[in-house]
Amino acid sequence: MPSNIFEAFSDPQLGRRLLAHLRELVGDEPMLMMEVCGTHTVAVSRAGLRSLIRPLELRSGPGCPVCVTDDSDLAAVVRLAKTERVTVATYGDMLRVPSSAGSLAEARAAGADVRVVYSALEGLKLAQQRREREVVLVAVGFETTAPGAALAARRAVERGVSNFSMVSLHKLIPPALQALLSPGRAALRGLLLPGHVSTVIGSRAFEFLSREFALPAAVAGFEPLDILGALITLVRAAKAGHPAVYNCYRRAVRPQGNPRARALLEEVFRPAPARWRGLGVVPDSGLVLREEYSAVDAARRFGIVPEESMPAPGCRCGEVLLGRIIPPECPLFGNGCTPGAPRGPCMVSSEGSCQAYYRYERGGELVGRRG
Amino acid sequence: MEGVVSLAHGDGGLATRELLREVFLKYLDDPALRRLEDSARVDFPGPCLVLTTDAFVVSPLFFPGGDIGCLSVYGTVNDLCCLGADPLFLTASFVLEEGLRLADLERIVASMAQATRRVGVRLVAGDTKVVPRGMADGLYVTTSGVGHIPPGTDLRPERISPGDRILVSGTIGDHGVAVLAARHRLLEGEATLASDCGPVHRLAGAARRFAPGLKVMRDPTRGGLATVLKELAEAGRCDLLVEEEALPTDPAAAAVAELLGLDLLYLASEGKLVAVAAPEAADAILQAWRQLPEGQRASCVGEVREGSGRVLLKTALGGTRELHLVTGEPLPRIC
Amino acid sequence: MEVCVMCLAVPVQVARIQGSTGWVRTAAGEVRVDLTLVPQVRVGDWVLVHAGFALQVLDEEEARRSLEEWRRAVEHL
Numbered sequence: 150m151p152s153n154i155f156e157a158f159s160d161p162q163l164g165r166r167l168l169a170h171l172r173e174l175v176g177d178e179p180m181l182m183m184e185v186c187g188t189h190t191v192a193v194s195r196a197g198l199r200s201l202i203r204p205l206e207l208r209s210g211p212g213c214p215v216c217v218t219d220d221s222d223l224a225a226v227v228r229l230a231k232t233e234r235v236t237v238a239t240y241g242d243m244l245r246v247p248s249s250a251g252s253l254a255e256a257r258a259a260g261a262d263v264r265v266v267y268s269a270l271e272g273l274k275l276a277q278q279r280r281e282r283e284v285v286l287v288a289v290g291f292e293t294t295a296p297g298a299a300l301a302a303r304r305a306v307e308r309g310v311s312n313f314s315m316v317s318l319h320k321l322i323p324p325a326l327q328a329l330l331s332p333g334r335a336a337l338r339g340l341l342l343p344g345h346v347s348t349v350i351g352s353r354a355f356e357f358l359s360r361e362f363a364l365p366a367a368v369a370g371f372e373p374l375d376i377l378g379a380l381i382t383l384v385r386a387a388k389a390g391h392p393a394v395y396n397c398y399r400r401a402v403r404p405q406g407n408p409r410a411r412a413l414l415e416e417v418f419r420p421a422p423a424r425w426r427g428l429g430v431v432p433d434s435g436l437v438l439r440e441e442y443s444a445v446d447a448a449r450r451f452g453i454v455p456e457e458s459m460p461a462p463g464c465r466c467g468e469v470l471l472g473r474i475i476p477p478e479c480p481l482f483g484n485g486c487t488p489g490a491p492r493g494p495c496m497v498s499s500e501g502s503c504q505a506y507y508r509y510e511r512g513g514e515l516v517g518r519r520g
Numbered sequence: 521m522e523g524v525v526s527l528a529h530g531d532g533g534l535a536t537r538e539l540l541r542e543v544f545l546k547y548l549d550d551p552a553l554r555r556l557e558d559s560a561r562v563d564f565p566g567p568c569l570v571l572t573t574d575a576f577v578v579s580p581l582f583f584p585g586g587d588i589g590c591l592s593v594y595g596t597v598n599d600l601c602c603l604g605a606d607p608l609f610l611t612a613s614f615v616l617e618e619g620l621r622l623a624d625l626e627r628i629v630a631s632m633a634q635a636t637r638r639v640g641v642r643l644v645a646g647d648t649k650v651v652p653r654g655m656a657d658g659l660y661v662t663t664s665g666v667g668h669i670p671p672g673t674d675l676r677p678e679r680i681s682p683g684d685r686i687l688v689s690g691t692i693g694d695h696g697v698a699v700l701a702a703r704h705r706l707l708e709g710e711a712t713l714a715s716d717c718g719p720v721h722r723l724a725g726a727a728r729r730f731a732p733g734l735k736v737m738r739d740p741t742r743g744g745l746a747t748v749l750k751e752l753a754e755a756g757r758c759d760l761l762v763e764e765e766a767l768p769t770d771p772a773a774a775a776v777a778e779l780l781g782l783d784l785l786y787l788a789s790e791g792k793l794v795a796v797a798a799p800e801a802a803d804a805i806l807q808a809w810r811q812l813p814e815g816q817r818a819s820c821v822g823e824v825r826e827g828s829g830r831v832l833l834k835t836a837l838g839g840t841r842e843l844h845l846v847t848g849e850p851l852p853r854i855c
Numbered sequence: 856m857e858v859c860v861m862c863l864a865v866p867v868q869v870a871r872i873q874g875s876t877g878w879v880r881t882a883a884g885e886v887r888v889d890l891t892l893v894p895q896v897r898v899g900d901w902v903l904v905h906a907g908f909a910l911q912v913l914d915e916e917e918a919r920r921s922l923e924e925w926r927r928a929v930e931h932l
Contacts, residue, residue: 166932168838268907378924772881
């Protein structure tokens with residue numbers, strides 16, 4: 150007996166039955182769907198689900214915020230890290246991502262002060278503890294993480310923490326999906342939508358998917374039952390031709406999201422064009438600090454200007470992020486590009502598709518597939 | 521004790537002797553050590569010596585469930601026990617940072633002494649050096665250990681064969697999670713999360729009674745259970761199949777692992793044993809382990825199959841995925 | 856294997872509130888979280904925590920309904 154209702158969402162018994170039901174519904178018909186969120190990519194692979202649901206094929210999309218950070222932006226941050234008196238505070242994942250200027254980890258090994266923090270507020274605390282350093286937070290993330298950074302920005306200004314600033318590399322999901330699907334949704338039959346982004350922006354934010362693209366989409370949580378339940382809903386909707394946005398994570402997602410979080414984002418940031426790895430420049434898809442928060446804008450303080458740069462030769466992260474190819478189809482996969490020696494972000498980010506496939510999908514076709 | 525470690529303490533002369541007498545010998549009470557000579561002469565029971573060495577750089581120095589002192593004793597003792605040896609002697613070498621509080625050094629040394637007594641191992645030789653502020657984070661300890669293997673003991677992965685069972689003596693990943701939580705000061709107030717830092721000599725001794733059914737033992741430290749199993753599978757040239765639902769985990773460790781996005785399979789334990797044994801021996805070993813307080817959660821987590829060195833995990837949903845060696849930057853300064 | 860907390864969020868119960876700071880109860884002890892984004896939260900509520908913040912108050916009734924719906928969907932198996 151679970152001690153609280155939320156534990157029931159990882160009940161393996163119900164999970165196995167939902168899986169059986171999903172396979173029943175899928176039958177023999179190959180279907181292509183996409184999971185947008187990197188956390189979903191990992192959850193699906195870790196549970197061994199990807200191969201269990203065939204012929205339903207789940208492809209990963211541009212849902213890993215570290216992976217979609219463009220090389221030019223990361224290279225600019227790495228160059229900043231090499232500046233005297235600057236301490237770069239970063240979420241763990243960015244540390245080893247390669248860029249045309251090297252990685253933050255390489256910069257650190259060469260003497261730069263790079264610290265891993267778990268939250269934007271931890272970055273602010275670091276600045277308050279080390280007043281002699283210029284602490285710059287590499288603020289990467291989607292709408293789930295941006296409110297935390299917004300709060301850190303607001304507090305920094307309120308408390309006059311003048312040695313704190315951030316490089317806002319935040320990105321927004323709906324415009325990216327818009328850009329992804331605009332050329333045509335191809336064979337895609339459904340989308341699994343990010344549960345925690347939706348917690349902030351609300352399920353209503355995705356209604357354009359059915360309106361403009363006639364695509365069924367399901368907001369899903371991250372427990373195995375959540376993913377299976379959402380896939381069942383998507384398969385039913387796809388087969389019946391009922392495009393709509395289905396909220397399958399109602400315990401956490403409201404149609405309007407979290408108004409307080411959205412207001413905070415509105416107050417601190419404004420949308421601006423942003424360059425996405427794989428997608429190029431997407432209008433209104435990034436968040437930049439508003440004028441009132443220019444005091445904590447590292448781009449301004451340090452005159453950061455990203456230079457056009459090319460990804461590593463042979464790296465096909467861009468296509469992986471668009472779901473055009475799956476990781477094993479990249480010639481570098483496991484062959485010059487591994488988590489220990491990555492050529493691109495998808496292999497090194499803990500939510501990158503290539504890393505998920507490398508860790509969880511290699512050798513997966515093993516003991517007894519169906520049953 | 522008041523004050524801090526100074527560079528003078530590393531002079532090799534009067535100040536060093538003072539430090540040794542007032543801190544180290546106060547707790548580490550061994551006749552060989554007391555002679556303060558460069559080497560120790562000891563009596564050894566017979567042929568077949570087991571040797572090991574480990575450096576300890578854990579941060580923070582003190583964490584719930586242990587500290588760098590007891591960790592440096594148990595870590596080395598446990599390596600000896602895994603080969604089926606009786607741990608007999610330890611040496612310890614300290615690199616102290618100028619500015620380390622003597623009160624902290626005392627606590628660590630006292631903890632080491634207590635650990636040696638708990639296991640019944642003698643710490644017979646040591647060394648201390650002092651480096652300038654900033655050159656060592658508090659202190660680093662390296663311990664070396666010597667043990668004696670009774671004749672006829674043959675524990676190695678090559679003996680693993682299909683049908684053997686995979687046993688763990690208790691919950692996995694506790695130490696790794698506890699150290700990370702302490703480093704990031706995640707928990708406040710009364711925390712139930714603690715490292716499992718402790719000796720496995722009784723667990724190893726209990727398992728050894730069931731040789732030759734017992735094939736090999738390992739302690740799942742850095743890299744966790746998954747890494748140890750991968751090493752065994754490759755050396756044993758077989759496949760190991762593990763059931764996710766059979767893995768014993770501590771609810772506190774699991775909760776923090778989830779909060780931090782970590783996988784307990786790859787996190788260190790510092791007081792647990794993994795054993796591979798033929799089925800009847802396996803049952804007997806589990807029974808014997810469960811009699812010990814440190815073996816209450818002992819479980820069979822899988823079995824050995826014909827294969828080529830893969831570790832396969834059967835997930836709760838019925839899927840199977842392969843466990844690989846973790847690559848990339850490991851979690852720093854866990855041991 | 857550095858930790859990534861990009862979208863990871865876990866349900867935990869609120870044990871204490873002091874202004875906009877809260878302490879949530881986990882099996883390991885209490886963890887401090889920032890409650891600024893959930894001003895309506897009360898002690899005893901379950902919240903979703905991400906990178907030190909409570910993102911949303913969880914609806915236990917909706918949780919029950921989702922589970923019910925899924926259980927019914929597989930009854931025939």
